[in-house]
Amino acid sequence: MGRLIYMTKQQERIYRVFLYLVLIAAVAALTVLVYLNYWDKIPSSIKIRAGVEQELDFKVPVSGEIYRIKDDAAQAAYIPETSGAETPDQAVESISDSVESIHVDFTHTVKVKANELDTYQMNLKLFGILPYKSVDIEVIQDKMLIPSGIPIGIYVKTDGVLVVGIGEFEDSEGRKVSPAKYVLQKGDYILKVNGEEIENKKQFIRMVEESEGEDIVLTIKRNGEVTDVMVKPESNQNKDWKLGIWIRDNAQGIGTMTYEDTDHTFGALGHGINDVDTSVLMNLDEGTLYKTEIVGITRGSNGAPGELTGYIEYDSENVIGEITENTSEGIFGVCDMEDETTSGFEPIPISLKQEIELGPAQIICSVTGEPEFYDVEIVEINLERDNINRGIVVQVVDEKLLTLTGGIIQGMSGSPIIQNGKLVGAVTHVLVQDSTKGYGIFIEEMLSH
Numbered sequence: 028m029g030r031l032i033y034m035t036k037q038q039e040r041i042y043r044v045f046l047y048l049v050l051i052a053a054v055a056a057l058t059v060l061v062y063l064n065y066w067d068k069i070p071s072s073i074k075i076r077a078g079v080e081q082e083l084d085f086k087v088p089v090s091g092e093i094y095r096i097k098d099d100a101a102q103a104a105y106i107p108e109t110s111g112a113e114t115p116d117q118a119v120e121s122i123s124d125s126v127e128s129i130h131v132d133f134t135h136t137v138k139v140k141a142n143e144l145d146t147y148q149m150n151l152k153l154f155g156i157l158p159y160k161s162v163d164i165e166v167i168q169d170k171m172l173i174p175s176g177i178p179i180g181i182y183v184k185t186d187g188v189l190v191v192g193i194g195e196f197e198d199s200e201g202r203k204v205s206p207a208k209y210v211l212q213k214g215d216y217i218l219k220v221n222g223e224e225i226e227n228k229k230q231f232i233r234m235v236e237e238s239e240g241e242d243i244v245l246t247i248k249r250n251g252e253v254t255d256v257m258v259k260p261e262s263n264q265n266k267d268w269k270l271g272i273w274i275r276d277n278a279q280g281i282g283t284m285t286y287e288d289t290d291h292t293f294g295a296l297g298h299g300i301n302d303v304d305t306s307v308l309m310n311l312d313e314g315t316l317y318k319t320e321i322v323g324i325t326r327g328s329n330g331a332p333g334e335l336t337g338y339i340e341y342d343s344e345n346v347i348g349e350i351t352e353n354t355s356e357g358i359f360g361v362c363d364m365e366d367e368t369t370s371g372f373e374p375i376p377i378s379l380k381q382e383i384e385l386g387p388a389q390i391i392c393s394v395t396g397e398p399e400f401y402d403v404e405i406v407e408i409n410l411e412r413d414n415i416n417r418g419i420v421v422q423v424v425d426e427k428l429l430t431l432t433g434g435i436i437q438g439m440s441g442s443p444i445i446q447n448g449k450l451v452g453a454v455t456h457v458l459v460q461d462s463t464k465g466y467g468i469f470i471e472e473m474l475s476h
Contacts, residue, residue: 091151175284176391176398180317180339192273219246281337283441297453314350327433327462335438378449419467435465
């Protein structure tokens with residue numbers, strides 16, 4: 028026979044509390060999973076074209092209000108799209124002086140239109156109840172760009188000298204010393220010595236020598252902040268005064284130009300030029316673009332990225348442009364107005380991130396010497412990602428390119444990505460574990476630098 032189990036009132040209370048806690052934990056876990064599932068579906072910033080009606084089709088159960096940030100005469104409108112029926116003109120509402128906000132529901136396709144350049148904010152709630160996120164909306168001028176794909180030689184000079192390492196050496200008495208230890212850090216930029224600006228590492232080495240062991244004041248830039256530090260050089264066994272640091276004042280390499288604008292400004296690489304030892308974005312003082320010729324290809328394979336080898340003559344006759352900015356979104360500057368700096372393609376529209384689709388696309392690159400179109404598939408679109416250089420994932424499907432390179436290889440950074448006749452973005456990195464795939468940046472991110 029079974030036994031009856033009796034519980035005291037205290038045990039019953041404990042049991043009920045336990046069940047409540049389990050229920051609360053389950054609800055919390057479910058809420059987190061729902062947030063994770065929907066969080067990346069709508070980006071935290073959206074750009075729309077001025078004067079053009081556009082569809083926002085995110086298909087997520089969120090709704091909210093759009094508010095104007097700037098107080099001017101710009102107008103915005105939306106039309107919720109309903110299945111099986113046309114939306115009447117009367118359904119259009121607009122933000123104006125008399126309307127403070129409009130309601131949007133992304134369960135359906137939302138059509139938006141803004142007549143003038145302006146900025147808005149959209150406050151959204153999941154299922155109309157739970158706080159979701161605030162989204163910045165920027166109305167931009169429509170843009171036409173010339174896709175490029177030509178190889179470029181790059182030379183950049185740093186603003187000051189970059190500390191790439193801290194070491195030690197033997198002084199005149201054979202003791203191990205490291206004067207810069209605890210004073211300087213890898214990734215610091217040394218801008219001045221005793222108030223005098225540093226142009227290059229040769230000048231810096233000379234000024235340390237001339238100190239003859241006296242304290243010197245270094246003006247450094249660290250994590251974007253400029254400050255002064257004091258350090259005392261030591262003499263080595265050759266009686267030379269040293270700080271025990273490794274420094275660099277320039278970088279060179281090859282890449283691919285992404286686009287030219289009609290005013291001959293350009294964007295390239297889709298990512299910044301970082302120091303190879305410190306991974307720090309190089310603090311640009313000046314930079315130059317050179318003509319380059321692809322002379323070799325190392326095919327990529329899974330686990331072993333390939334590489335384009337270029338031949339560059341660093342002389343004035345081969346200069347094709349000036350680099351004015353080195354940013355996390357790419358390098359930017361001005362091209363010389365010569366035929367060899369252009370790809371020969373006509374200007375095409377840009378594609379905003381919410382307009383990009385999974386499926387067929389093309390990239391333009393010059394692995395054979397001239398810019399050519401190669402077939403790829405856009406296999407992943409990350410509208411909301413911390414790493415802006417990895418918003419797109421493309422996979423090479425073009426047999427010719429796969430035969431030549433094995434997929435995406437170093438030197439192809441900046442290759443334009445084209446879909447439906449629009450410039451989508453640029454290739455930025457190869458996936459090391461799969462050389463047929465590469466990351467890309469949205470073109471709107473490059474234009475936002």
